[in-house]
Each structure stands twice: as structure tokens, then as C-alpha cells.
Amino acid sequence: MELKEAILTRRSVRKFTEYYVTDEEIEALLNAARWSPSWANTQCWEFIVIRDKNLIKEVTDTYSETNPARKCSESASVLIAVCGKRDLPGFKDGIQRTKFDSWFMFDLGIAVQNISLTAHDLGLGTVVVGSLDHEKCARLLNVKDPYELVVILPVGKPVEFKKEGPKRREISEFTHKDKFGNK
Numbered sequence: 001m002e003l004k005e006a007i008l009t010r011r012s013v014r015k016f017t018e019y020y021v022t023d024e025e026i027e028a029l030l031n032a033a034r035w036s037p038s039w040a041n042t043q044c045w046e047f048i049v050i051r052d053k054n055l056i057k058e059v060t061d062t063y064s065e066t067n068p069a070r071k072c073s074e075s076a077s078v079l080i081a082v083c084g085k086r087d088l089p090g091f092k093d094g095i096q097r098t099k100f101d102s103w104f105m106f107d108l109g110i111a112v113q114n115i116s117l118t119a120h121d122l123g124l125g126t127v128v129v130g131s132l133d134h135e136k137c138a139r140l141l142n143v144k145d146p147y148e149l150v151v152i153l154p155v156g157k158p159v160e161f162k163k164e165g166p167k168r169r170e171i172s173e174f175t176h177k178d179k180f181g182n183k
């Protein structure tokens, strides 16, 4: 699939078929994350591949009650928990290098997009799940400080390929000329 097509046609997928995502496919997704750019190549990411059915249910139970990704996650053949080491990107010798203390979120975001686009390219789909009880989910998966559990990615074969996504802002709405505020 062409990159442009992948970017424009990737959608969050919340309905999966019964298809069992193979270990090779999961490896391809993780390899896409592996080649992501990151702060000073710190590669803060850690991924938990969850196959155990009971654990999948327990993880899904930490989602916000009305989370639209609940159902597809419960029935998914795999969940990927995306975790990161909080004090690596943006830090040197333990000292914060810029205003921001959460560059790990930025790096994880890039890695997650690589995973999402690769899933789409493989004929699979995923949805980023961030609305959950992070403390509870981290405890369940044994993720401890200085690591953070940030999002869950259920992966599966889409029941349908939706072309249209939720409405986007126009380019002119978010683009500024020379200085912020000049439209």
C-alpha cells in the first residue's frame, strides 16, 4: 500500500472478525515500532503482547465504562499494551532537558502510529485505547515505576473498511503564517 493511501484510509477499527492474528503479524507490528524515531534514539517503548483470554477480559474491564472499544477488545485475539520508560526521552543523566517532562508520550505516539499504519497495510486494524484506569491496568500487567502503561491496542481483522472518518478541521483552521494567530 502506498504511504499516502495508508495515511488517508487508516481508520480506528472497533469491529473485528474471528480471525486469529498470527505471531508473525504481531512481530511485523513490533518491528514497525522498532524503527520509529525517538528522542536521542532512547527507544523508551516496552510492549506487552496479551494473548491470555482471561487477562484480555481483565484488561478490558479497566476501560472507561462507555468506551466504544470495549467490545472489540474483549473478543480480540491479541491486545498490545504500550508502555514506556518515563525518565529516558528528554532527560540526560537524570536531568530534564526541556520544559516538558513527558517526551516519552510523544515517542510512544510515533511508535503507535507506525503500528497502526502497518496493521492497516497488512489488512488488519486497531484502535488506540487511552480512556482507561491506568493505575489498575498497570497493576494488572505488573508495570511499575519508572515505566508507565499508556495505551492498549486491540488488533484484529476489520469486519468492514470504513473510508470516511470523523470530520477533520480544515488546514486553514490550524495553519498560521509566520506568527501564531496570522491566518
Ligand SMILES: Cc1cc2nc3c(=O)[nH]c(=O)nc-3n(C[C@H](O)[C@H](O)[C@H](O)COP(=O)(O)O)c2cc1C
Residues within 6 Å of the ligand: 010, 011, 012, 013, 014, 067, 068, 069, 127, 128, 129, 130, 131, 132, 165, 166
Ligand atoms: C491517544 C488516543 C486515545 C484514544 N482513546 C480511545 C479510546 O479510549 N476508545 C476509543 O474507542 N477510541 C480511542 N481513540 C481513537 C479516536 O477516537 C480516533 O482516532 C479519532 O476519533 C479519529 O478517528 P480515526 O482514527 O478513525 O481517524 C483514541 C485515539 C488516540 C490518538
